[in-house]
Amino acid sequence: MQSVDDAKVKAARKSLEFVEEGMVVGLGSGSTATHFIRLLGERVKAGLKVRGIASSRASEDLAVSLGIPVIDFRSVQTIDVAIDGADEVGPHLALIKGGGGALLREKIVASAAKQFVIVADASKVVALLGKFPxxxxxxxxxxxxxxxxxxxxxxxxxxxxxxxxxxxxxxxxxxxxxxxxxxxxxxxxxxxxxxxxxxxxxHGLFLNMATAALVADGSGVRKLAR
Known part of the structure; x- marks a missing residue:
């Protein structure tokens, strides 16, 4: 049986399809986003040229350790795509985020992104937001x-x-x-x-912000759109 962590890796790997040469990429925070950053680091090591804007010190430190160039909003004001996790994914891609404590910077990064893509395992999808604080x-x-x-x-x-x-x-x-x-x-x-x-x-309610969610379960990864 696929573990939750395996599902997160699967969703994070799928999100790499949104990343193209030369992009500015928003780097989320938390366990699923960490998988994405590590996978992106592998692509960068193989020759992909991107720049990252991190949503937390932890994500910035990880990206730098993997050789991903990290910039800030003094260099650019627009992010091509931001990839992040979520604590809950509700109807119309309404989200609760911030379980890891980085909600302010996560929302700043998401607000500057042309595309804001959520990666999650199926347990995060809910009919109504709010079971998670x-x-x-x-x-x-x-x-x-x-x-x-x-x-x-x-x-x-x-x-x-x-x-x-x-x-x-x-x-x-x-x-x-x-x-x-x-x-x-x-x-x-x-x-x-x-x-x-x-x-x-x-606050950690991210409403009308996500453009897509990649949700992994035992059968694969499905894409949810707003």
């Missing part, structure tokens, strides 16, 4: 205020902690509140309510 990145100073407002909205926030029990701090120096929203009939409404709170930097 929605991460909300917040300014440290505002965290108690934001937490209270999220609680008032019925979103059940919990401060994220690192594995050693300390406060989890994002690459940009912020806290994350994970919101146990439950299944959402109207994720756009929830996204708007969260965004309206002063002190919120970004």
């Amino acid at each position: 929605v991460p909300v990145e917040v300014i440290q100073l505002a965290e108690p205020l934001v937490s209270r407002r999220l609680t008032d909205l019925g979103l059940h926030p919990t401060r994220r902690h690192a594995k050693d029990g300390s406060d989890y701090i994002t690459d940009e120096g912020n806290f994350i509140l994970d919101c146990a929203c439950g299944e959402m009939a109207d994720p756009a409404k929830v996204a708007a309510e969260i965004r309206a709170i002063v002190g919120v930097v970004e």
